[in-house]
Amino acid sequence: MDSKTAAATSIDIVTVMKVAGAFIALLIGSGFATGQEVMQFFSSYGLMGILGAIITLALFVYSTHSFIVLGMEKDIVKNEDVFKYYLGKWIGTGLSWYTMIFIVTVFAIMLSGAGATLNQSYGIPLYMGSGIMAVLTTGTILLGLNKLIDIVGILGPVIIILTIFIAIATIFKNPLGIIEGHTVVGSLEMYRASSNWWKSSILYVGINILGLASFIPSLGKLLKNKKEAAAVSILGPALFIKALILVALALLSDIVIVNQSAIPVLTLAKGVLPIFKTIFAAIIFLGIYTSATSLLWTVVARFSEEKTKKYTILTLTLGAVGFFGGNILPFAQLVNIIYPTVGYVGSVVLIGIIVKDVRGSFLIKI
Numbered sequence: 001m002d003s004k005t006a007a008a009t010s011i012d013i014v015t016v017m018k019v020a021g022a023f024i025a026l027l028i029g030s031g032f033a034t035g036q037e038v039m040q041f042f043s044s045y046g047l048m049g050i051l052g053a054i055i056t057l058a059l060f061v062y063s064t065h066s067f068i069v070l071g072m073e074k075d076i077v078k079n080e081d082v083f084k085y086y087l088g089k090w091i092g093t094g095l096s097w098y099t100m101i102f103i104v105t106v107f108a109i110m111l112s113g114a115g116a117t118l119n120q121s122y123g124i125p126l127y128m129g130s131g132i133m134a135v136l137t138t139g140t141i142l143l144g145l146n147k148l149i150d151i152v153g154i155l156g157p158v159i160i161i162l163t164i165f166i167a168i169a170t171i172f173k174n175p176l177g178i179i180e181g182h183t184v185v186g187s188l189e190m191y192r193a194s195s196n197w198w199k200s201s202i203l204y205v206g207i208n209i210l211g212l213a214s215f216i217p218s219l220g221k222l223l224k225n226k227k228e229a230a231a232v233s234i235l236g237p238a239l240f241i242k243a244l245i246l247v248a249l250a251l252l253s254d255i256v257i258v259n260q261s262a263i264p265v266l267t268l269a270k271g272v273l274p275i276f277k278t279i280f281a282a283i284i285f286l287g288i289y290t291s292a293t294s295l296l297w298t299v300v301a302r303f304s305e306e307k308t309k310k311y312t313i314l315t316l317t318l319g320a321v322g323f324f325g326g327n328i329l330p331f332a333q334l335v336n337i338i339y340p341t342v343g344y345v346g347s348v349v350l351i352g353i354i355v356k357d358v359r360g361s362f363l364i365k366i
Contacts (some may be wrong), residue, residue: 013226016231019219023064023236024160025290026215027208033159033287034113035251035264036191038244041204043251044190045197046182050245055242058338059205059350064216064291068300071220072229079214079302095349096191096237099210100302102342103295104318105161106211107137108325109334110292114285116262116331121281130326133285137293138319142312159287160243166265166280167246169272170253177253185252190259191336193343206346207339213349214298262332296322 027077032038042049057127076085079099084092111130118129156238171178193200223229250268251258257271265284270277304311328338 008236010225011227011231013222015222016228016235019222019228019232020236022219022294023216023232024045024240026211026294027061027240028159028287028291030078030362032244032247033163033265033284033291033355034117034262034331035247035258035266036113036262036332037204037339039251039258039264040099040191040339041193041200041257042244042248043181043255044185044188044192044250045200046185048197048249049252051242052197052204052249053245054203055198055201055258057237058243059202060208060237060241063205063209063212063232063350063353064237065229067212067216068220068229068233069226069360070225070310071217073220075221077217077221079130081219082213082222082297083349086356091352093138095210095345096302098345099214100299102210102345103299104321105338107292107296107299107318107322109331110172110288110295111322111326112329112331112334113263114288114292115326117266117281117284119289120261120263120266120279130323133321134291134323136289137296138315140289140293140299141315146309155325159283159290160239161285162280162283163265164243164246166269166272167243167250170250170268171246172273174253177296181252181255185255188255189258191332193336193340195198202339202347203343204349205350206343209346209349209353210342213299214302215294222246262330291323342349 026181033366043051047050067082070082070085072309074085075083080093083095083099086092088093111133112126114133115124115126115129115131118124118132193203219232220229221234247265251264253267254271258267261267263281263284266277266281271279296315299318300311300315304314326334328334
């Protein structure tokens with residue numbers, strides 16, 4: 001086997017782990033890292049929410065692989081071009097602009113989550129916590145994409161591992177709490193993403209797919225063959241959903257208490273060991289940082305080139321918009337209002353991806 005053939009079939013483990021880590025980092029966000037997303041989209045439906053997570057995993061693997069191959073083989077990486085490829089010129093262009101607005105909105109929610117995290121743990125004013133996050137994210141984006149991948153690709157897996165530790169410790173502390181939580185969760189007054197568990201699982205893919213479509217195709221250019229593409233498409237979603245299920249079960253085991261918390265995962269951490277609340281607050285803050293930075297970069301890169309004056313001005317402007325927008329409503333309320341609504345739009349994109357891929361496969365066969 002010559003060197004070119006070997007390169008075309010071999011897998012660079014370091015690259016695969018780094019790109020999978022970047023995928024995880026994008027999805028962690030303020031909603032997952034704090035536990036609000038997991039609670040509203042999965043734990044609020046009891047054990048049926050775990051079945052929903054399996055549906056979410058399958059859809060994540062499929063859509064991620066499609067995006068990676070699109071960037072790797074067709075060199076389509078820009079947000080608008082990705083949507084045009086799957087949904088046509090007019091719908092694609094409209095979705096491109098909608099996604100840019102959506103991403104800035106989610107960025108604001110993430111800054112709100114950062115403020116709520118530092119406030120609940122350290123008593124830091126909400127506006128100050130979100131301001132610190134705004135400075136960190138804009139500063140990282142000004143460094144460029146390569147530095148961004150290096151940073152978030154490392155932080156993503158680390159945060160997932162630590163989150164899994166807290167979740168497992170919580171479950172072992174009260175394993176019967178999962179059954180008890182499943183029994184009472186239906187009677188609790190709490191934020192839920194939709195009226196039933198399976199719709200919620202699809203909406204969860206929908207709210208994330210707009211960000212994935214804007215970020216993942218560019219990661220495909222870092223991979224050199226289909227084996228690496230397949231490895232990333234499976235590894236990234238699998239690790240993320242594994243962590244999500246554990247967190248969902250942990251939240252369910254103490255659902256009455258965490259339902260009253262703005263940052264549910266911090267409440268879990270405190271239940272394991274009080275000092276963990278202080279430590280884990282910093283970890284959650286880093287989790288928000290990884291996703292907020294990745295998402296905001298997609299908007300800045302959509303309208304400007306790195307290292308230009310326009311790039312710098314746009315980065316700083318959007319950072320300020322996110323800061324002020326994130327301090328309008330409480331974090332949990334922002335998640336419940338914005339995310340499910342966007343999920344329906346994202347579901348249209350998911351359908352477009354499946355239809356495009358199926359039609360493409362059919363045409364190749366004939």
